[in-house]
Amino acid sequence: MKQVLTIAGSDSGGGAGIQADIKTFQELSVFGTSVVTAVTAQNTLGVTDVAPVPVPTIEKQLQAVGEDFQIAALKTGMLFDAETIQTVTTAIRHYKWQNLIVDPVMIAKGGASLLQEDAKDAILQDLLPLAAVVTPNIPEAESLSGIHIHNDMTRHEAAEKILQSGVNGVLIKGGHGKNPDFTEDFYLDQHGGTLVLKSPRIQTKHTHGTGCTFSAALTAEMAKGHSFPEAFLTAKQFIQSAIEHALNIGAGHGPTNHGAYRRYAQKEMIRYVQ
Numbered sequence: 219m220k221q222v223l224t225i226a227g228s229d230s231g232g233g234a235g236i237q238a239d240i241k242t243f244q245e246l247s248v249f250g251t252s253v254v255t256a257v258t259a260q261n262t263l264g265v266t267d268v269a270p271v272p273v274p275t276i277e278k279q280l281q282a283v284g285e286d287f288q289i290a291a292l293k294t295g296m297l298f299d300a301e302t303i304q305t306v307t308t309a310i311r312h313y314k315w316q317n318l319i320v321d322p323v324m325i326a327k328g329g330a331s332l333l334q335e336d337a338k339d340a341i342l343q344d345l346l347p348l349a350a351v352v353t354p355n356i357p358e359a360e361s362l363s364g365i366h367i368h369n370d371m372t373r374h375e376a377a378e379k380i381l382q383s384g385v386n387g388v389l390i391k392g393g394h395g396k397n398p399d400f401t402e403d404f405y406l407d408q409h410g411g412t413l414v415l416k417s418p419r420i421q422t423k424h425t426h427g428t429g430c431t432f433s434a435a436l437t438a439e440m441a442k443g444h445s446f447p448e449a450f451l452t453a454k455q456f457i458q459s460a461i462e463h464a465l466n467i468g469a470g471h472g473p474t475n476h477g478a479y480r481r482y483a484q485k486e487m488i489r490y491v492q
């Protein structure tokens with residue numbers, strides 16, 4: 219069984235962060251390992267506390283995973299501060315981990331900050347040069363590029379700007395887009411190749427952890443040796459069905475249904491994603 223790693227924060231509410239990643243890995247038949255960078259007290263109504271894990275404890279977790287597992291692909295989520303990012307990049311270089319997906323988590327949907335302001339440069343300068351793909355949502359792409367995204371052209375410009383970090387490909391997710399009917403995820407790579415996946419926008423408030431779940435699905439599929447376009451398509455189908463079949467859990471922005479792709483999507487949803 220392919221082994222994968224998530225380096226991210228814990229979400230006590232179970233819909234985002236490490237918990238979303240591990241559920242997604244399990245559903246896609248890869249063996250998930252984890253390095254916890256921060257512990258959040260969080261539910262569908264918001265984040266009430268964030269406690270960073272001490273750097274030596276992060277180092278020990280990276281070492282424990284690195285010395286015993288064959289990591290075929292990995293993702294990063296919430297990294298909290300620059301020191302954590304440096305620790306993580308050192309381990310990625312040391313263990314020569316390939317197929318790195320960076321989900322540049324900055325702000326939770328309720329507005330809580332999950333990355334310190336000065337850590338953005340560490341993501342751009344230290345982490346992205348090692349990455350196969352970075353998966354910002356629209357506000358994160360604006361923050362990383364310094365470009366306001368309001369149409370296809372500015373989205374392309376923002377992706378080009380982020381590519382200057384040295385990352386192999388930029389995937390700007392469309393959950394925060396303005397089109398009421400569709401979400402459009404846009405990918406641009408170092409060779410100028412583009413891929414756009416479009417799917418019907420589901421009218422729901424239950425979108426907690428969509429980004430984490432999507433990037434975990436991408437990681438699982440890359441680990442299994444699928445090409446990037448194939449992995450992107452499966453990840454998009456996975457998140458589409460997870461949102462479509464939301465569980466209606468909690469009083470606020472509920473989690474997605476990580477089991478939906480296995481149960482329904484492979485049979486019925488494929489036609490939705492273009």
Ligand SMILES: Nc1ncnc2c1ncn2[C@@H]1O[C@H](COP(=O)(O)OP(=O)(O)OP(=O)(O)O)[C@@H](O)[C@H]1O
Nearest residue numbers: 355391392393394401419420426427428429430432
């Ligand atoms: N309402 C929706 N209907 C269909 N697809 C959606 C919807 N909202 C988000 N998506 C899809 O979910 C994936 C994640 O995108 P999104 O922009 O929501 O990430 P995010 O803001 O990083 O999520 P989070 O911060 O909650 O983890 C993308 O593939 C996007 O197209």
Ligand SMILES: Cc1ncc(CO)c(N)n1
Nearest residue numbers: 227228229234235296326
């Ligand atoms: C721990 C954690 N990571 C990522 C996100 C972004 O959804 C969140 N809300 N919580």
